[in-house]
Amino acid sequence: MSKKLIALSVLVxxxxxxxxxxxxxxxxxxxEQPKPKVLKVGSDTAFAPFEFQDEKSKEYVGFDMDLxxxxxxxxxxxxxxxxxxxDGLIPALEAGNxxxxxxxxxxxxxxxxxxxxxxxxxxxxLSMVVKADNNTLKTFKDLEGKRIxxxxxxxxxxEAKKIKDAKIREFNTAPEAFMELKAGGVDAVVNDLPVNxxxxxxxxxxxxxxxxxxxxxxDYGIATSKKSTELADKINKALEELKKNGEYEKIYVKWxxxxxxx
Ligand code: ARG
Numbered sequence: 001m002s003k004k005l006i007a008l009s010v011l012v013x014x015x016x017x018x019x020x021x022x023x024x025x026x027x028x029x030x031x032e033q034p035k036p037k038v039l040k041v042g043s044d045t046a047f048a049p050f051e052f053q054d055e056k057s058k059e060y061v062g063f064d065m066d067l068x069x070x071x072x073x074x075x076x077x078x079x080x081x082x083x084x085x086x087d088g089l090i091p092a093l094e095a096g097n098x099x100x101x102x103x104x105x106x107x108x109x110x111x112x113x114x115x116x117x118x119x120x121x122x123x124x125x126l127s128m129v130v131k132a133d134n135n136t137l138k139t140f141k142d143l144e145g146k147r148i149x150x151x152x153x154x155x156x157x158x159e160a161k162k163i164k165d166a167k168i169r170e171f172n173t174a175p176e177a178f179m180e181l182k183a184g185g186v187d188a189v190v191n192d193l194p195v196n197x198x199x200x201x202x203x204x205x206x207x208x209x210x211x212x213x214x215x216x217x218x219d220y221g222i223a224t225s226k227k228s229t230e231l232a233d234k235i236n237k238a239l240e241e242l243k244k245n246g247e248y249e250k251i252y253v254k255w256x257x258x259x260x261x262x
Contacts, residue, residue, distance in 0.1 A: 039077040041068055042098040044086035046173040049198045049255045050104040053083075063255040064102040067121065068222070070247050074238035085172055087153030090114050093225050100224045100231065104192060106155045107221040116232040120219035121239060121248075123261060126156050127193040127210045129181060129200070137188055139212040149177035149186040159215055160190040174199075182207050190215070194256070 043064065045051045051062040060081050072079035082098060089101040093115055106124070107117045130137045137143065145165040150157040152170045160168050169186055171177045177189045178199055189196070189208075196210050222239075224231045242248040252260040 036076060036078040039068075039072050039075070039079050039100065040082060040098045041079055042082050042084050042089050042092050042101045043103040044089065044173065045081070045083040046175050047086075047104050047192075047195055048202070049194065051081075051102070063122070063251060064104060066251045066254065067242075067248070068100075068102045070242055070251065071222075071235055071238040074241055075234055086151060090223070093223060096225065096227075100222055100235065102222045104195070104220050105223060106218040108155065111223070114226065115223040116226055116229055117221035117223050118232050118235045118239060120221055122220040124218045124220055125193050125214035126159055126190055126216045126218070127196050127214050128212055129178070129189040129191065129196045129208050129210050130187065131181065131184075132205065132207055132209050134187075134209075137211065140215055143188055143190075146187040147185070149180045149189045151177055151191065154191070155216065155218060156190040156192065178208070192218075 043051045043060070045053055045060050045062075047062075049062050050064040051060060053059070054061045060083065065081065068081075069079050082092075084092060086103060089098075089103055089105070090111060092098045093101060101115075104122070104124070105111070107120060111117070128137070128140060128143065137146070140163065143160075143163050143166055145167075146163075147167045147169065148160045148163065149169045149171060150160045151174045152172060157168070157170060160166060169177075169180060171180065174189075174191055174195060177186075177191065180186050181189050193210070193214050200208050200210065222232075222235055224235070239248070249260060252258075
């Protein structure tokens, strides 16, 4: 047999084998399952214990992440989390790139002009963090004229800017603000209290501490597009259900070690 002929018969054999295999596969194919609808959720995933990346599994974990997954389940939707900068969340919602945000985001009048917020899902507030060995900065009043690190676009940044003569350094993420404090580049960080406490506890209290009374009382909400109230309504319903059936409390206790305030 000529080389050409061998090559040709090999080719024919291949075509036959694959062709038949293809037929077999087709007839054995199970009926298609309808895929669950996807809920695209944006979050700045560097804000433990609300949203952060698990070092080992690389998954996004935290109170907000558990809550939004439970809400998605309740609504029969598959949640897909997209990580982005905090100050990019509302623009992403407005552009229709995401359906919702859960990002320890405080419900403010300013933001409510641009997005729909769900009912509050977590009570928070701002506190200040100073170096563990600092004994001069005790209250927000003591921050006058001092160097303060904040995260861009946050309520912490807004409040810090109101402090007289303070020099504000803005960072993309909260961990970067904490790093600057550790490095001695600033005197304090103004940020959400539960996040500050978590950071300090993680570091074993060696580097930093919170001092003084909380500066504000704030409510976190999930935000959706202004274009429709339907999704916010659905999320509210799911949230209510999770509060009734004990699931919300379970998630709260898991991350904060105590029951949610009534
Ligand atoms: N609660 C603050 C605010 O809404 C800070 C939120 C920052 N969240 C985050 N995932 N980095 O402005």
